[in-house]
Amino acid sequence: MSDDNKVLQRESIVLRVLWMVIFAVVWQVAEILLALVVLAQLAYRLFYAAPNGGLLSFGDSLSQYLAQIGRFGTFNSEEKPWPFADWPTAQAPQGEAAHNVPPAPHPVRDEEPKL
Secondary structure, eight states, X not given: OOHHHHHHHHHHHHHHHHHHHHHHHHHHHHHHHHHHHHHHHHHHHHHHSSOBHHHHHHHHHHHHHHHHHHHXXXXXXXXXXXXXXXXXXXXXXXXXXXXXXXXXXXXXXXXXXXX
């Protein structure tokens, strides 16, 4: 192997380590956010007897994002997670159906002019 290749590999691994440190910090923030989503979902579930659809979707995509960070950090993937790739798409829930809030009825308007 030539000296140029060794220098390029060394620079590449140094850059990779820098990204791994940055994503380790992002992991810590995302982990706290996921814990907050879990607690909010639990409270919502206790109050409405069904999980919130928005929290289901966000929680799933956030957990997939954490998995992407883990795969990148453990050298299982060369693809950097978001913001370098698309944000993960939430999958269909496999548990309970989400709480469905029907749209509010429109108020009846009085069509006659007021005098």
